Amino acid sequence: MKIKNKNLSDKSKKWLKRHLSDKYVKLSKDNSYRSRAAFKLIEIIDKYKVLKSAQSVIDLGAAPGSWSEVLVERIKSPKKIIAIDLLHLDPLPGVEIIQGDFTSTKFETYIETLSPFDLVISDISPNLSGNKTADFLRMQESIEVAMDISLKSLSKGGHFVAKYFRTGDMSHLITLAKRNFSKVSSFKPDSSRKESSEIYLICLNKKN
Ligand SMILES: C[S@@+](CC[C@H](N)C(=O)[O-])C[C@H]1O[C@@H](n2cnc3c(N)ncnc32)[C@H](O)[C@@H]1O
Secondary structure: OOOOOOOOOHHHHHHHHHHHOOHHHHHHHHOOOOOOOHHHHHHHHHHHOOOOOOOEEEEEOOOOOHHHHHHHHHOOOOOEEEEEEOOOOOOOOOOEEEEOOOOOHHHHHHHHHHOOEEEEEEOOOOOOOOOHHHHHHHHHHHHHHHHHHHHHHEEEEEEEEEEEEOOOOOHHHHHHHHHHEEEEEEEOOOOOOOOOOEEEEEEEEEOO
């Protein structure tokens, strides 16, 4: 496929070409999902059965909302589905949307009042500065807060799924996960771009 628009830089043309030929972009359009990210959660649900008997779920870093769309579609008898993001999310029937920073004490406290949850999912991608060390520290802070929320608000037997990036040492977090969940693994969905360092931490069956 040749992109002819002369106003685009070579980098933008390359991105557009890859985007237009991406099978998950096409699938997300065919299925009317807000983004191709929907398929990452679908793969996780199908492989790890994290929605089996789940009724209450919180989606951290939810915009534009495709993971929440999948939750609405797949949860048989939902009690509450909460979506939180720094950015605005268009309304989604069946989902309570909160706009704000989930790492702020105010929101952490509020989230606790909404608990317990059967599943906490986090697809957080902090805004990147380009400085690898600073970006890794921000990403690490986000996943640590997400883990903290899961430990405080999941019911016994609940699950936690969170994106992280393979750009630094996550051993401390994985040790914490293993202490608190019966089964812990990492999973790279087929729909996650090969060149992306993102990977998902899957923590099953919170111990107590
Ligand atoms: C990759 S997107 C999530 C895509 C989403 N799972 C979907 O399927 O539509 C990551 C999101 O994390 C959000 N984010 C990053 N830091 C955040 C924070 N501290 N609090 C809330 N949202 C945050 C960003 O605004 C962004 O929308």
